Each structure stands twice: as structure tokens, then as C-alpha cells.
Amino acid sequence: MEKREELYRGKAKSVYKTDDADRLILLFRNDTSAFDGKRIEQLDRKGMVNNKFNAFIMQKLEAAGIPTQFDKLLADNEVLVKKLDMIPVECVVRNYAAGSLVKRLGVEEGLKLNPYTFELFLKDDAKGDPFINESHVVAFGWGTAEQLARMKELSLKVNDVLSKLFDDAGLLLVDFKLEFGVFSDGSIVLGDEFSPDGCRLWDKDTKKKMDKDRFRQGLGDVIEAYEEVAHRLGVPL
Ligand code: ADP
Ligand code: UDP
Numbered sequence: 001m002e003k004r005e006e007l008y009r010g011k012a013k014s015v016y017k018t019d020d021a022d023r024l025i026l027l028f029r030n031d032t033s034a035f036d037g038k039r040i041e042q043l044d045r046k047g048m049v050n051n052k053f054n055a056f057i058m059q060k061l062e063a064a065g066i067p068t069q070f071d072k073l074l075a076d077n078e079v080l081v082k083k084l085d086m087i088p089v090e091c092v093v094r095n096y097a098a099g100s101l102v103k104r105l106g107v108e109e110g111l112k113l114n115p116y117t118f119e120l121f122l123k124d125d126a127k128g129d130p131f132i133n134e135s136h137v138v139a140f141g142w143g144t145a146e147q148l149a150r151m152k153e154l155s156l157k158v159n160d161v162l163s164k165l166f167d168d169a170g171l172l173l174v175d176f177k178l179e180f181g182v183f184s185d186g187s188i189v190l191g192d193e194f195s196p197d198g199c200r201l202w203d204k205d206t207k208k209k210m211d212k213d214r215f216r217q218g219l220g221d222v223i224e225a226y227e228e229v230a231h232r233l234g235v236p237l
Helices: 047-063 100-103 134-139 145-168 221-234
Strands: 002-011 013-018 023-028 031-034 039-042 069-076 078-082 083-098 111-120 171-182 188-191 199-203
Touching: 002 134, 031 145, 039 145, 047 221, 078 134, 083 145, 111 134, 111 145, 134 145, 134 199, 145 171, 145 188
Parallel strands: none
Antiparallel strands: 002 013, 013 023, 023 078, 031 039, 069 078, 083 111, 083 171, 171 188, 171 199
């Protein structure tokens, strides 16, 4: 597999073409951003931890029948993935209230949501990733009704699989964000990453935050918490 030119440099990852038109390389950097990219810092080992964490989770999801981008780990910071035509919509599933839901509705952080909620945000930093609904996705052509239904179905399946996986490791999966894309065969596939950068994980007993909120809220020991989660899950680092 030959790495070719950089296609895109995001806030946390760089995307490279390869000699295979259906494959890309994602390079996980140490850059850590919050507040739609308004705050950026370098955190030692983050690229490596998130790359390996993501590979572990994507393989668990694949084994549970969820189509993912994952092909193979290439290096500490690099993974080979299916090239997707990304749908610019973030799918957020919540099991407990936190973050923007708490701000928007004034509910208490930690409130159990019964059942879970499913939300959509437009992936557009300049607009602050606005909250949107299903009719916006179809009306503005970001995805078809069928693609959206599949994204929702897969998001809820991810929630079932990962809630159990984290629960077994003594962690509550509070919420998470997924991004999907369309593969060359037309199917909807889970892309981007699943790591503590894009989800909330609390220790079941102490409710200690073990995710990117440690960075957003200046709580310290950000990567140490990610490593602790990886260790509990058995992710080889
Ligand atoms: P951002 O764009 O939010 O700053 P990243 O730094 O994580 O995010 O950049 C990764 C970019 O690569 C994102 O725009 C994401 O949508 C895109 N991407 C992720 N996985 C794939 C994939 N399998 N195929 C094509 N693009 C992808
Ligand atoms: N999230 C993300 N990227 C975004 C927005 C949210 O990964 O651009 C994740 C976030 O880490 C959390 C979940 O999606 O796990 C819900 O985020 P929320 O809407 O509460 O927004 P926040 O207040 O975290 O920006």
C-alpha cells in the first residue's frame, strides 16, 4: 500500500490518498481541539491512543455486523480505511444528559434518558455545527431519506453494542457522535473515528469523566484517562 498526497487536513486527523482508489490512510495527530476548533493544543500520545482505540472499537462493531471503514492498522498513528463520500451530518446518541443538551434544555447533567435520544448536527465549524432535524437532511440534499434511516438504525445498533462493552469495563457510555459515508458500492458505512474524543464516558461508581470533557473543562490528565479506558477495555497500546 503506497501513501500518496494529502487530501485533507482536519482538526485532529490528516487524510491521505493511496494507490488504491477505494482506500485512504487516516493519520491521527496529537492536536486536540474544542469549541469548533477555537481552542487547539498538542497532547502527547493522543494520536497513537486514539488510533489504536478506534481500531479496537471498529473491529468490535464490524464483528457485531455494523459495516465500518476499518481495513488495517498500518502504524502507531496510521490506519488504512475504506474511502467514503462523507455525509456532512453528525449523528449523536445520548443515554444520559450532558453537554449541549444540558445547555439547550436546562436539564440536570447525568439525567438518565429513557429511551436514548438520537440527534443530528450539521458538520460545519463556521456555523458552529448547528442542530438540525431529519427533514433538513433530505431537503438540503445532505442525504436521502433511505440513507438517513440506515444511519439511524446503525447508530442505535452501535449504542447497543458499545453500551454493553463499556458497561463491562465499569464505564457509562453517556453519549457519542458518529459520522457515516457512502462507499463505492453505494452502501452506508461508519467512518471517521470512535474514541474518547467523540464520546462521553463516566466511571460507573465515581462518575469521574474519562473523555474529552477533561480537556474542554480543564480537568487535567486527559490522555491518562483515555489510557485508563483503553486499559480497562483491553485495547493493546
Ligand atoms: P474535522 O474535519 O472535523 O476537523 P478530523 O481532523 O477528524 O475532523 O478530519 C478527518 C476528516 O476526514 C473529516 O472531515 C472526516 O469527515 C473525514 N473522514 C473520516 N473518515 C473518512 C473516510 N473513511 N473516508 C473519507 N473521509 C473520511
Ligand atoms: N461531539 C463530537 N464532535 C462534535 C460535537 C459533538 O465528537 O463536533 C460529541 C461529543 O464529544 C459528545 C457528543 O458528541 O460525546 C454530544 O456532544 P454535545 O452535543 O453535547 O456537544 P458538546 O457540548 O460536547 O460540544
